[in-house]
Amino acid sequence: MSLGDTATVDLTNCDREPIHIPGSIQSHGFLLGLKLQPDGRLHVVTASENAAQYLSLPLDRILDAELNNLVEHDLVEALHKGLLSEGSAGDFVRFIGTARLPVSGSQRHDFQIVGHRLAELFILEFERTEHSVSQAELNAVLSNFVGSIEELDDRTALCQAVTSQIRALTGFDRIMLYQFDEEGHGTVLAEDRNDKLPSYLGLHFPATDIPQQARALYVLNRIRIIPDVDYEPSPLLSVPEMKDAPPLDLSLSILRSVSPIHREYMRNMGTVSSMSISLVTEGRLWGLISGHHHEPRTVPYLVRSASEVLSRITTSHLLALHRSSQMAHAIRLKSVHGQLLSFMAAGENYIDGLARHPVELLAVTGAQGAAIVVGERCILLGKTPSQQAVLAFAQWFSKRGREDVFATNQIELECGEVEELRTEASGILAISLSQVHRMQILWFRPEILQTVQWAGEPAKSEEFVNGVRQIHPRNSFSSWKEIVRGKSLAWTSVEIESAREFRSIVLEIVLKRAEELAEMASELESSNRELEAFSYSVSHDLRAPFRHISGFAELLLENEASRLSDTGRRHLATIAQSAQFAGLLVDSLLNFSRISRTQLEIHSMAMKPLVEDVWRDVVQQEIGERQVEMVIGDLPVVEADLNLLRQVWRNLISNAVKYTRPCDHARIEVSCEQTPDEYVFAVRDNGVGFEGEYAHKLFGAFQRLHRMEEFEGTGIGLANVRRIIARHNGRTWATGEVGKGAVISFSLPAVQSISRRGSVPDSEGTEAPQTPKLDA
């Protein structure tokens, strides 16, 4: 194969060589292309040039000749039977028979003849045989072999058995069997040889050794032989009317001339003759059995056929072994899944269940390391990159957000920005448990640091012949070591499937947990509601007796005052006041419970007019003679329940008024600041303040930080404020210092997520159940 000067030479050039139409055949036999004439006779329309020597006839007497005139009648009969009869259509090769043909005058030679159909042509190939074998002998070999491998349940032993058997049958110096991996690289699994040729056992062949189209051809034509690499190719010639026909497709030909690159490859290997048999499973080229000999060697067609049968038996056995081992692996994985499921279900937290059983978790995918990532937290198990690198990957993976399961054996091609991963976790298999929250389980495999022996240098050398750039395979064939950089062992489909299945198992657990949580929350909610109803009815029923105590004490005071002593009157007055205060407490409690029970009426409302309105009420009802300066800043329009917000402002402003009572110059300031997410409102006063360490108590129901005699009140105002703001999804807090005033703040979300129509009353104190939002 030669290419123009300007053509770029790379490894893929071989892939473009049209090896199925070489236009010539090897010289250990000859080829005739026949066409059936309307009168039923077969005419030669194509012949290899060397047919002239084999048939001792000039080529022009062969081309266009009738087959009857070239070979014996028996053969033509056999041909009719084998190729022309009904139902024998189809492109497979048939053994037609043997013939003794005169070669070079008086000498006669045995030929084995095979034929196949090629569209409207019949291709007959005559292969010279040096020696013959008996069919009975071959049958014995085959049945012995089948018997001997029945007991084998190990792939290597099986490969070894077929390799030795084929060598015994064919007599090659060396037979080796190699398997191709997913990327097409070959590994020699078994070998049988004498000391004429070196050992290649355990070596790796780069995928580029066998170009793509050759692999396709090998699936079609399962056995090829080159008896002598130094053969003189014999060109194919045709009758004049075939001149414009496309070149003859020799895919199924046994004599097909091979690529000059391949012949050079053989010479470099030190082999003169070779044979190769395809190992095909499920339509895919699984591997090759190849034989080599240091000198020319022919193998009779029947022996080759027997070898091919042996190979087919072997592949079907290999497939069965593979399937049963896959099945065993799958069963093993199932049991690992089951174990992990029980670990997850047993613990309080399913993540702990996983983290405590790293061996099983790693077994899910056959990884060396794993990580469980939840948000910004990650748990590392086994051999993993640093936490930082793991989190960087996790971030990349969730940003990618496309698939639930991700697998690579060369991470730098996918996520190159994390340098550490390149070698520490070249292989990553990741599952994402949620699109919303970052919840991932990752498995790692390190770079294959062990050296790999290649049977050749992957970079093909270039050479110039007559000024033309020539491409040819490695001249140097000594083992060459290369570190496979940045690559881990690939994740198999079983392992990826296992990860996917494991993902569903975890999701099931998570969902189950979420359901339990929701159930608990709803139980809590209902018991909370019962409690609310109970406290409501208690408070409600308390109201009447308090009213009666207060009422009759007053009546007594009014009607019978003259008959009582001063002390008696004072006691009665205290009874009346206490009953009134108890009534006030009950009313506050009822109002407090009503805040959580009523539906919110969310509307757009301007805060400033509301605060001004509340201030007017406070001035009218509470301020009296005092002078209080009020500053109301710019306040936004918010989405809220007007009545409840009025209570909030009333409470806050009344408080500010109350606690500034001792001040000479009382000043209250209402302001608002906006952040991207929320509005923060504040009521600031210069009153008595409070001790900062008790700030958290300020918002509790009936919590007071001052003595009753100092400041009146039930102590429920700020509890109401907190409840109302919480129902609006906001927060409440306070800062203060004794004698330096207080700032009571609350926030409201910038965008109110409660529907405008209002929401179902929720119970304060229990947070809404944290159901993980899953995208399962």
Next chain:
Amino acid sequence: MLKPILLVEDNPNDLELSLAALAKSGLANDVIVARDGAEARDYLFCTGVYAGRPAGLPAVVLLDLKLPKVDGLELLHIIRNSPETNRLPVVILTSSREESDVASGYRLGSNAYVVKPVEFSAFFKAIQDLGIFWAVLNEPPPVPRGKPNNGQQ
């Protein structure tokens, strides 16, 4: 002659306090007491123990909500659905501030709704104001003629 006030109250303490309050108000109206909803109904419709009493409706009904036999809201429903009484002023007087009670009370057509204050003076004042407003100040609805008027202020 002044129309009486019908006070429907089952709790003896509340009854006594209410009567004391009404007595202090200086109203000249008689106060008829019914201790449950059924008795009040008998009075209004001149049935049962009130069969044969002189005809005439009270100036106002002060109606507690929680009552034995026939409760306050039921009685209100009966009053509003009877042609003889459907314009009678009714003031609901109760401990409950529950919105549902308020809502049902107004839906059934009560003329006012007063939560009994705990504080005695406030309670007194409320009872007195109610009595004076409904028994003295409020013009009784005219005899039905043409446009109906439910007496609502």
